[in-house]
Amino acid sequence: MKNRILPLIAGCAIMASCTTPQESPMDAYITDLMSHMTIQEKIGQLNQQVAGDIMTGSEQDTEITDLLKRGEIGSVLNVKGVERVKAIQKIAVEESRLGIPLIVGMDVIHGYETVFPIPLGLAATWDIDGIEESARIAAKEASANGVAWTFSPMVDICVDPRWGRQAEGAGEDPYLGSKVAEAMVKGYQGENYENDYNIMACIKHFALYGAAEAGRDYNTVDMSRLRMYNQYFDPYKAAVEAGAGSVMTSFNIVDGLPATSNKWLVTDVLRKQWGFEGFVVTDYASIDEMEKHGISDKQHNAALALKAGTDMDMVSRSFVETLEKSLKEGLVTTSDIDLACRRVLEAKYKLGLFNDPYKYCNIDKAQNSTYLPEYRETARKLTQESFVLLKNDNNILPLKKQGTIALIGPMAESKGDIVGTWCVASDPTKYKSVREGLETALAGKAKVLTAQGCNFVDDEYVQKATRSVVPFIDKEKGKREAIEIARKSDVIICAMGEDAWMSGEGASRADIEMPAPQRELLAELKKLNKPMVLLNFAGRATAIKWESENIPAIMNVWFGSECADALADVLFGDAVPQGKLTISMPQCVGQVPLYYNHLNTGRPLAEGTERYANFTSNYIDVRNDALYPFGYGLSYTTFEYSDITLSANTMTVDGTIKAKVTVKNTGDYDGVEIVQLYIRDPQASVSRPVKELKDFKRVDLKKGEQKDVEFTITPDKLKFYNYDLEYVLEPGAFDLMIGANSSDKALKKTTFEVK
Ligand code: BGC
Numbered sequence: 001m002k003n004r005i006l007p008l009i010a011g012c013a014i015m016a017s018c019t020t021p022q023e024s025p026m027d028a029y030i031t032d033l034m035s036h037m038t039i040q041e042k043i044g045q046l047n048q049q050v051a052g053d054i055m056t057g058s059e060q061d062t063e064i065t066d067l068l069k070r071g072e073i074g075s076v077l078n079v080k081g082v083e084r085v086k087a088i089q090k091i092a093v094e095e096s097r098l099g100i101p102l103i104v105g106m107d108v109i110h111g112y113e114t115v116f117p118i119p120l121g122l123a124a125t126w127d128i129d130g131i132e133e134s135a136r137i138a139a140k141e142a143s144a145n146g147v148a149w150t151f152s153p154m155v156d157i158c159v160d161p162r163w164g165r166q167a168e169g170a171g172e173d174p175y176l177g178s179k180v181a182e183a184m185v186k187g188y189q190g191e192n193y194e195n196d197y198n199i200m201a202c203i204k205h206f207a208l209y210g211a212a213e214a215g216r217d218y219n220t221v222d223m224s225r226l227r228m229y230n231q232y233f234d235p236y237k238a239a240v241e242a243g244a245g246s247v248m249t250s251f252n253i254v255d256g257l258p259a260t261s262n263k264w265l266v267t268d269v270l271r272k273q274w275g276f277e278g279f280v281v282t283d284y285a286s287i288d289e290m291e292k293h294g295i296s297d298k299q300h301n302a303a304l305a306l307k308a309g310t311d312m313d314m315v316s317r318s319f320v321e322t323l324e325k326s327l328k329e330g331l332v333t334t335s336d337i338d339l340a341c342r343r344v345l346e347a348k349y350k351l352g353l354f355n356d357p358y359k360y361c362n363i364d365k366a367q368n369s370t371y372l373p374e375y376r377e378t379a380r381k382l383t384q385e386s387f388v389l390l391k392n393d394n395n396i397l398p399l400k401k402q403g404t405i406a407l408i409g410p411m412a413e414s415k416g417d418i419v420g421t422w423c424v425a426s427d428p429t430k431y432k433s434v435r436e437g438l439e440t441a442l443a444g445k446a447k448v449l450t451a452q453g454c455n456f457v458d459d460e461y462v463q464k465a466t467r468s469v470v471p472f473i474d475k476e477k478g479k480r481e482a483i484e485i486a487r488k489s490d491v492i493i494c495a496m497g498e499d500a501w502m503s504g505e506g507a508s509r510a511d512i513e514m515p516a517p518q519r520e521l522l523a524e525l526k527k528l529n530k531p532m533v534l535l536n537f538a539g540r541a542t543a544i545k546w547e548s549e550n551i552p553a554i555m556n557v558w559f560g561s562e563c564a565d566a567l568a569d570v571l572f573g574d575a576v577p578q579g580k581l582t583i584s585m586p587q588c589v590g591q592v593p594l595y596y597n598h599l600n601t602g603r604p605l606a607e608g609t610e611r612y613a614n615f616t617s618n619y620i621d622v623r624n625d626a627l628y629p630f631g632y633g634l635s636y637t638t639f640e641y642s643d644i645t646l647s648a649n650t651m652t653v654d655g656t657i658k659a660k661v662t663v664k665n666t667g668d669y670d671g672v673e674i675v676q677l678y679i680r681d682p683q684a685s686v687s688r689p690v691k692e693l694k695d696f697k698r699v700d701l702k703k704g705e706q707k708d709v710e711f712t713i714t715p716d717k718l719k720f721y722n723y724d725l726e727y728v729l730e731p732g733a734f735d736l737m738i739g740a741n742s743s744d745k746a747l748k749k750t751t752f753e754v755k
Contacts (some may be wrong), residue, residue, distance in 0.1 A: 085146025121558020135187025162215025164507030171582030283645025347537030398573030420559025503539020637667030
């Protein structure tokens with residue numbers, strides 16, 4: 001029977017009238033559909049296959065037409081172009097026996113063709129509404145191009161910048177991470193899927209992927225449950241509570257079991273404790289990879305994954321190739337398969353794909369909905385907001401639009417690297433390079449001289465392996481050209497750091513300093529004694545101690561399709577930097593993992609102590625604190641904080657108190673300050689962090705203006721998971737801190753008591 005979906009839809013009203021009082025129309029519809037499905041077709045729904053060009057593992061592209069016709073595919077991923085999506089969907093809908101539509105997924109991580117800063121940079125805006133808007137724009141573009149489902153947000157907490165995928169998350173903090181996660185889900189999914197521009201979000205990677213040992217991608221994770229609950233789980237939970245339709249498992253093991261087959265994680269925590277009702281997809285071929293983790297063979301691993309609560313197998317074909325056999329042998333039951341199939345069909349139903357399988361395949365719409373000027377404008381604004389000014393000696397920045405400016409470095413002209421990591425759908429032909437951005441802003445006013453100057457890294461093989469499109473040049477020639485133009489210029493801007501793929505998946509670095517050829521060139525240029533600005537392109541927290549000691553102005557920038565224009569805006573003062581770090585930037589890699597919300601030792605060193613102290617928890621050769629702490633970032637203006645006033649010094653366990661500071665703009669520019677509130681529970685039944693972010697506000701302040709900034713302390717801000725994993729508030733004294741960043745010297749402090 002062909003195309004039975006449409007008659008079913010036509011019969012929806014009849015179906016609904018047949019519904020038992022307990023059964024929703026969706027349940028009735030799916031029950032009816034499943035009653036017509038063979039076991040092979042049900043298993044087919046659990047199978048996702050590559051149909052595009054993007055592959056991250058060992059699986060190869062397959063001739064999918066026959067499989068689609070046989071109903072052996074429930075979903076495809078990473079297909080760019082609405083025509084291609086439509087063609088694939090057409091085979092599933094018109095040529096398979098039951099015509100069940102596919103759910104088409106894609107890694108739309110920080111935008112589709114309009115590319116926002118990498119997620120780590122977006123988080124640095126602390127602009128939750130803006131972040132939600134970025135996801136909404138990404139959904140509008142993606143949905144117009146055939147995509148119904150994005151593998152985003154990645155909400156993995158990461159305190160180890162050696163891990164390249166720090167780029168894809170919101171950083172090290174569970175509170176900020178939760179706010180970002182929630183905003184992204186809302187942005188993608190909206191209120192519901194009634195319109196054709198909301199798409200399904202996928203929370204990833206569940207769980208703890210960001211804690212890969214030694215920052216080496218795909219590596220083992222081992223941590224206490226207390227730490228999972230108190231430091232790592234919140235963003236996943238927040239995204240579940242925001243209604244995300246799907247969850248992706250992670251490559252790593254958790255408690256000795258691969259996340260993909262970890263029943264405690266996927267069923268007990270995710271579904272039972274947090275109430276997740278969507279479906280779970282594996283991360284890529286993680287079922288296949290279980291064999292290498294030393295669990296079992298393909299068939300048994302697939303059965304374990306299904307039984308754990310994983311519903312869809314991304315690309316490994318383990319489900320389609322083994323589940324039928326496992327059913328016969330009693331490794332899985334029909335109800336295990338039915339449950340997973342139902343969850344996948346429910347997602348399709350909710351998305352409206354049974355009503356209109358081509359809902360996301362309107363070819364005219366695609367042309368009129370992608371890379372629109374208004375989307376680019378929003379991206380440009382968010383990109384400006386994301387830059388983190390780390391240093392600005394003698395107010396070198398903003399620069400004047402005059403004279404001759406030398407633009408030097410491997411990022412100066414690269415359009416291919418400008419968007420940053422993980423942009424499946426980006427189109428570099430459309431984006432400006434940094435040079436073009438500066439030239440546009442300076443046309444008729446100042447001259448820009450450009451030189452690549454050096455390679456990203458010393459090793460040609462590595463530069464090519466990271467997929468940079470920047471040519472590998474002769475070292476001496478590069479240096480000569482750079483120095484020549486620098487000599488002729490009034491100011492030197494260095495566009496350096498990491499190329500797009502020096503961060504992201506599979507891009508771990510053991511050394512996170514400025515790579516040697518770039519550092520060497522910086523040192524040469526410094527000898528010219530000219531005003532110098534370093535634009536540090538970064539997909540992680542890099543260790544730039546030498547640069548911070550030697551270069552007068554440094555700004556961290558985080559890629560994006562509108563990065564070049566946004567850079568020009570901020571460099572020349574048409575916009576003022578606002579971003580603040582959401583990761584701690586270490587002095588050197590040996591400090592890693594480094595994060596502000598750590599526990600105290602029994603022999604702590606006071607924060608800010610510069611000299612080594614014997615028999616204390618510190619290093620002989622480097623100080624303890626970050627080079628640039630979590631929450632840190634400068635503006636062109638300055639802000640002053642008053643002391644904290646509390647509405648009361650005590651609160652009850654179910655009460656609230658208010659904490660207020662006055663923040664004044666004391667400099668020469670209008671600006672935005674991100675006011676941060678931290679709390680510490682200094683004596684508790686388990687050791688608690690020295691401080692934890694619990695709230696923040698972005699405050700607009702005109703030159704000379706001051707505003708009261710008030711926070712409400714609710715019981716939730718004081719609760720934590722105790723030794724028995726109960727979420728509790730323990731009465732007693734609490735420290736409360738408000739200020740410009742997480743370092744002690746930037747915070748005003750007070751205490752209050754909970755009775
Ligand atoms: C990554 C995921 C991604 C998937 C599909 C995997 O290798 O870990 O984040 O969504 O590929 O492209």
